[in-house]
Amino acid sequence: MxxxxxxxxxxxxxxFPERKDLFKSLASNQNPKALFISCSDSRxxxxxxxxxxxxxxxxxxxxxxxxxxxxxxxxxVSATIEYAVVALGVSDIIICGHSNCGAMNAIASCxxxxxxxxxxxxxxxxxxxKAVVEQREYDSPEKKLNEMVKENVIAQLNNMKTHPSVSxxxxxxxxxxxxxVYDIESGTIMALTQGGKQFITLSENPxxxxx
Numbered sequence: 001m002x003x004x005x006x007x008x009x010x011x012x013x014x015x016f017p018e019r020k021d022l023f024k025s026l027a028s029n030q031n032p033k034a035l036f037i038s039c040s041d042s043r044x045x046x047x048x049x050x051x052x053x054x055x056x057x058x059x060x061x062x063x064x065x066x067x068x069x070x071x072x073x074x075x076x077v078s079a080t081i082e083y084a085v086v087a088l089g090v091s092d093i094i095i096c097g098h099s100n101c102g103a104m105n106a107i108a109s110c111x112x113x114x115x116x117x118x119x120x121x122x123x124x125x126x127x128x129x130k131a132v133v134e135q136r137e138y139d140s141p142e143k144k145l146n147e148m149v150k151e152n153v154i155a156q157l158n159n160m161k162t163h164p165s166v167s168x169x170x171x172x173x174x175x176x177x178x179x180x181v182y183d184i185e186s187g188t189i190m191a192l193t194q195g196g197k198q199f200i201t202l203s204e205n206p207x208x209x210x211x
Contacts (some may be wrong), residue, residue, distance in 0.1 A: 022054065032058040035084040037156070040064055043184050044098045058084045064103030066125045067156040071162040078163060085165040085175065092209075093166070095156050096180040096189075097149045108133065109141065110150040129155040136204040153179040154196045157210055170211065177211045183204045 006169060016023065018067060036046045036170060046052070046059050053167030060080050070078055084090045087124045097104070103123060107130050113120040129151035138144040157179050162167055169175035190199035191208040 014033045014162055016187065026055045030055050030058075030088070031054055032084075032088055032090060034058070034083065034094060035060065036092045036094045036096065037065050038068060038096040039063065039098055039101055039103065041098060041101065043053075044096070044182055046096070049187075049189075051184060058088060058090060062122075063119060064101065064123060064126060064152065065097050065105075065156060066122060067095065067159045068125050069159045070147075081160070081163055082165045085163075085169050091174065092176050092178060094178040094180055095153050095160065097151065097153045098182040099146070099184050101145070101149050104148040105145050106153055107152075125159070126152050126155060144179070149181055150190075150199055153181060153192060157192070157196070161211075176209045178208075179210045 003074055027188055033056055034048070035058045038044055038046050040061045046057055046061075047054075050057065058080075061079060062077065065083070066077070068075060068077055074082075081093075084093070103119075104126070105111070106119075107123055113123075131147060131157075132151045133144065133148050136147070138147070157177055158178060161170070168174065168179075170177070178201065179196070179199075181190045183189070189202040191202040191205060192199055192210045193208055194210060196210060202208065
C-alpha cells in the first residue's frame with residue numbers, strides 16, 4: 001500500500017502539474033474514442049498497451065474480459081456498454097484477452113472452484129468458448145489455454161452483438177467491433193479478422209476488425 005500512496009504523491013507533485021491543461025479540459029467532459037473491454041489481470045493495462053491519454057478510452061475490466069449476453073436483468077457490464085454506445089457515441093469496441101489468463105486457465109483445466117462460487121458462476125458466460133475448445137485435441141495444456149483465450153474473445157464478441165444499443169449502431173454503420181489477444185511476454189497483439197475466421201498480427205494489419 002505504501003508504494004501505491006507514494007505513486008499518487010509522485011503523480012500529484014510531478015506528473016499532474018505538467019499535464020494540468022489536459023486534466024482541466026477533462027474536468028467537465030469526456031469524449032472517448034473507444035470502449036476497451038479487458039481482463040482485470042494486473043499485467044494488462046489498456047492505456048499503457050495502446051498508449052492512450054486520459055479521456056481517450058472508456059474501460060471495462062473484469063475476470064476473463066466477459067460480456068454477458070443482454071437479458072431481462074442487465075448488469076453493470078451491459079449498462080456500461082449501453083452508456084458508451086448511446087451516451088458517449090464510441091465508434092469502436094475492443095474485447096482484449098491475454099496470454100496466461102487465469103480465468104481461461106481455470107476453464108480449460110476444469111479447475112475446482114468450490115471456494116469461489118461467484119467466480120465459477122461468472123465464468124459460465126464463457127461456456128460457448130469452452131464447448132468449442134473441448135471438441136479439439138491439444139498437444140499440451142498451454143496450447144489448449146491459448147485456444148481458450150482466443151475462443152473466449154470470439155464468444156464475447158458474439159455476446160456483445162445481443163445488446164440492443166450495439167445492434168443498432170452496427171446496423172447504422174456507426175460502430176466497429178474488434179477482437180484482440182495480447183501476449184504479455186512479447187508485447188504483440190493478434191487481431192481477429194472479419195467474421196472471426198482467424199487471428200493475425202495487428203501491427204502488420206492495423207485495419208483489421210471483426211465487424
